[in-house]
Amino acid sequence: MKRYILLIIGLAMTAIYLFPLYWMYLTALKSSTEIFQYPPTFWPADTQWNFLEVWKSRGMGRYIWNSLLIAVGVTILATTLGTGCAYVLSRVRNVWIEIALFAILMMQVLPSSLMVTPIFVMFNQIGLLASPRIAVILAQTAKVLPLYIVLCRATFVQVPRELEEAALVDGSSRIGAFFHIMLPLARNGILVTSVLIFLQSFGEYVYARSLIAKNELQTATVGLQTFMGPNANDWNGIMTYAAIYVTPILIVFMLLQRRIVSGLTAGALK
Amino acid sequence: MQGIIRTIRDGSGFDILLLGLALLYLIIFSAFPIIYNIIMSLQTVDMFTLTSFNRPFVGLQNYYDIFSQPVAGTIFWNTVKFVVLSIVFQLSIGFGLALFFQQDFPGASYLRGLFLAGWIMPALVVGAIWKWLFAGDFGVINYALTSLGIADDRIFWLSDPNVALYAVIIANIWLGIPFNMILLSVGLASIPRDVYEAAELDGAGVFERFRSITLPLMRAQLGAVISLGVIFTLQQFDLIAALTQGGPADSSNVAQYWSWQFSFQTYEISLGSAVSVLMIIFVIVVAAVYVRSTRHEHSY
Numbered sequence: 305m306k307r308y309i310l311l312i313i314g315l316a317m318t319a320i321y322l323f324p325l326y327w328m329y330l331t332a333l334k335s336s337t338e339i340f341q342y343p344p345t346f347w348p349a350d351t352q353w354n355f356l357e358v359w360k361s362r363g364m365g366r367y368i369w370n371s372l373l374i375a376v377g378v379t380i381l382a383t384t385l386g387t388g389c390a391y392v393l394s395r396v397r398n399v400w401i402e403i404a405l406f407a408i409l410m411m412q413v414l415p416s417s418l419m420v421t422p423i424f425v426m427f428n429q430i431g432l433l434a435s436p437r438i439a440v441i442l443a444q445t446a447k448v449l450p451l452y453i454v455l456c457r458a459t460f461v462q463v464p465r466e467l468e469e470a471a472l473v474d475g476s477s478r479i480g481a482f483f484h485i486m487l488p489l490a491r492n493g494i495l496v497t498s499v500l501i502f503l504q505s506f507g508e509y510v511y512a513r514s515l516i517a518k519n520e521l522q523t524a525t526v527g528l529q530t531f532m533g534p535n536a537n538d539w540n541g542i543m544t545y546a547a548i549y550v551t552p553i554l555i556v557f558m559l560l561q562r563r564i565v566s567g568l569t570a571g572a573l574k
Numbered sequence: 575m576q577g578i579i580r581t582i583r584d585g586s587g588f589d590i591l592l593l594g595l596a597l598l599y600l601i602i603f604s605a606f607p608i609i610y611n612i613i614m615s616l617q618t619v620d621m622f623t624l625t626s627f628n629r630p631f632v633g634l635q636n637y638y639d640i641f642s643q644p645v646a647g648t649i650f651w652n653t654v655k656f657v658v659l660s661i662v663f664q665l666s667i668g669f670g671l672a673l674f675f676q677q678d679f680p681g682a683s684y685l686r687g688l689f690l691a692g693w694i695m696p697a698l699v700v701g702a703i704w705k706w707l708f709a710g711d712f713g714v715i716n717y718a719l720t721s722l723g724i725a726d727d728r729i730f731w732l733s734d735p736n737v738a739l740y741a742v743i744i745a746n747i748w749l750g751i752p753f754n755m756i757l758l759s760v761g762l763a764s765i766p767r768d769v770y771e772a773a774e775l776d777g778a779g780v781f782e783r784f785r786s787i788t789l790p791l792m793r794a795q796l797g798a799v800i801s802l803g804v805i806f807t808l809q810q811f812d813l814i815a816a817l818t819q820g821g822p823a824d825s826s827n828v829a830q831y832w833s834w835q836f837s838f839q840t841y842e843i844s845l846g847s848a849v850s851v852l853m854i855i856f857v858i859v860v861a862a863v864y865v866r867s868t869r870h871e872h873s874y
Binding site: 306307308310311313314315317318321322324325327328331339340341342343344385386388389391392393395396404406407408409410411412413414415416417418419420421422423424425426428429442443445446449450453478479482503506507508509510513514525528529532539542543546549550553554557558561562564565 | 588589591592593595596597599600603604605606607608610611614619624625627671674675677678679680681682685687688689690691692694695696697698699700702703704705706707709711712714717721748751756805808809811812815816830831833834837838843846847850853854857858860861862865
């Protein structure tokens with residue numbers, strides 16, 4: 305009996321916590337007069353499906369495309385550079401590795417909003433701002449790479465050393481052992497970590513806002529911010545935009561929830 | 575040449591190559607910008623000298639200029655309030671939820687996982703949603719507060735300078751709860767059950783058990799979560815951009831947003847650099863303390 309009372313309290317707390325999400329979807333489905341009703345309604349009286357309209361009128365296709373492009377670019381670059389580094393950090397132990405690991409942990413915490421000033425000036429001087437999406441990819445990779453390395457390292461630590469040693473004894477080269485033994489065994493962790501940094505880069509705002517000048521190259525976050533403008537009134541449309549934007553993120557998250565949680569906690573506390 | 579190829583294929587060259595590539599990248603795009611930032615904070619950098627490599631050196635003038643700004647005091651005090659209040663509430667609510675979901679009931683771990691939905695969403699979108707929740711005339715929060723009798727009148731959360739900062743803090747607490755809860759849950763799960771059972775046999779009540787078992791055994795975890803909280807709170811930018819943009823009249827402005835405003839809105843880039851240098855130093859100190867404490871724990 306006590307377990308069911310706890311369940312009900314648990315459900316209530318989850319519902320309260322997730323209320324903002326419910327309110328986003330609800331507002332998206334209400335009509336533009338209903339959202340300004342006071343007292344507000346908690347279920348749409350006259351459900352509106354204006355997703356396609358908002359998608360078209362706000363040019364969301366282009367924004368989402370730019371966000372995707374940046375997120376894919378960051379993920380490819382970070383996994384290429386980070387996986388091998390994470391592997392070495394998990395296998396070799398000496399004072400230099402300790403120093404490298406410490407430096408990487410320090411770089412993990414640098415806030416984008418503070419790093420963007422020197423990055424902007426530096427990229428401007430070497431002409432990188434002429435291709436602003438690449439500039440954002442480079443800057444955002446520097447931001448997520450340390451996190452990727454730390455989380456991936458935790459995965460490699462769990463792969464038994466003996467498996468790799470056995471392959472080396474059988475005459476495999478280091479490169480061969482890395483690609484044929486280590487990578488397949490650490491596949492899950494690498495996948496989850498990549499998804500994590502992909503989602504983070506998909507919602508990136510500071511670098512896109514500061515390094516991209518042209519509207520047609522902007523990301524979905526900046527598109528939403530422009531939509532919200534100083535005297536925003538179209539909350540119906542804004543919440544529809546938000547719902548279109550975050551629903552895929554939430555679906556990916558729900559599918560990988562358990563793995564993301566375990567990967568994240570392993571990295572942050574070890 | 576042959577030797578180099580062999581060491582990369584089969585020796586320590588392989589390790590050095592893999593490590594070197596990532597580190598080189600981080601040095602170019604992370605470590606160098608920090609050094610460059612420090613240099614810029616000692617120069618005059620504005621629209622005219624932006625692309626120049628030979629800028630006038632002004633010493634500590636920029637730092638002096640920052641602290642002599644009339645709003646400097648407000649902004650640094652806001653930053654302190656933002657960090658401290660966010661962490662106190664994120665931590666206590668997160669800890670409470672972690673303790674609650676630690677109990678044995680159907681679906682506990684599934685429900686706990688649902689909370690992370692708040693953490694995975696882009697902070698800018700979270701800001702947009704909260705902006706609508708906080709809306710003065712038609713906002714659902716004002717409706718709830720007035721109909722429950724907590725507030726007499728509508729609160730203009732985002733346009734009243736007395737409450738704008740607290741509105742941002744509330745939204746930030748919402749964002750931070752899941753992370754705190756999950757990390758603390760991991761810690762709670764690692765406390766052996768029989769410790770509690772033994773204490774219960776000795777007649778210790780719920781609060782006694784919490785005070786004498788849970789808290790001391792969670793000390794390292796709590797330390798880690800607090801340092802991570804400071805770090806994440808100081809990274810928060812998107813939420814402020816979506817909710818108040820530091821306004822009205824800098825009443826909800828914090829240092830990391832202020833730095834960005836100097837660089838990208840008024841183009842006083844060297845002032846932006848100076849604020850940024852100060853904050854980066856602070857973040858790195860906090861992070862170093864955190865890393866040292868987790869390393870220390872490993873040696874047990």
